[in-house]
Amino acid sequence: MSPTPRLTLRVPSLDATHAVAAGLAALCRPGDIILLAGEMGAGKTAFAQGFGRALGVTEPITSPTFTLVHSYETGGPTLHHADLYRLDQLAEVADLALGELAEFDGIVLVEWGDVVESTFGEHLVVRLDLVDGDAASRDITIGPTGPTWARRWALLEKVTQELDLP
Secondary structure (H helix, E strand, C coil), rough: CCCCCEEEECCCCCCHHHHHHHHHHCCCCCCCCEEECCCCCCCCCHHHHHHHHHHHHCCCCCCCCCCEEECCCCCEEEEEEECCCCCCCHHHHHCCCCHHHHCCCCEEEEEHHHHHHCCCCCEEEEEEEEEEEEEEEEEEEEEECCHHHHHHHHHHHHHHCCCCCC
């Protein structure tokens, strides 16, 4: 069995974070679930903003910490942006029916989704980490689970290489 691929990028700015998110958004299709991981303040919502803008969302994208899920029309698949930070039990996550949102012509971004990663089938994990000594930079690590993203992996690598990050 071959090892699971991983892609790690160092982004120097918020604009670069948005560019990575936009590159990923260009490869997404209905049914995709992307789990956003990282410490508080690492840039999960900022990533979601760049992702949503690339899909055509024109309204402000904010963290759905208290409402749990925000849905945005894109002119294509609906973008569902969830935040699991305040949920205490696995049953509460199941009640959100995030998999079903993806199945019905949606793309689902899940902040803090790594905490319950095992409950999702095929998905992509995007981990954002702060860089010591550089408030603007982030390390973004992307990894797939399942064959859907494995088939698109070479395209994702190409898109991120074209970003010309340092």
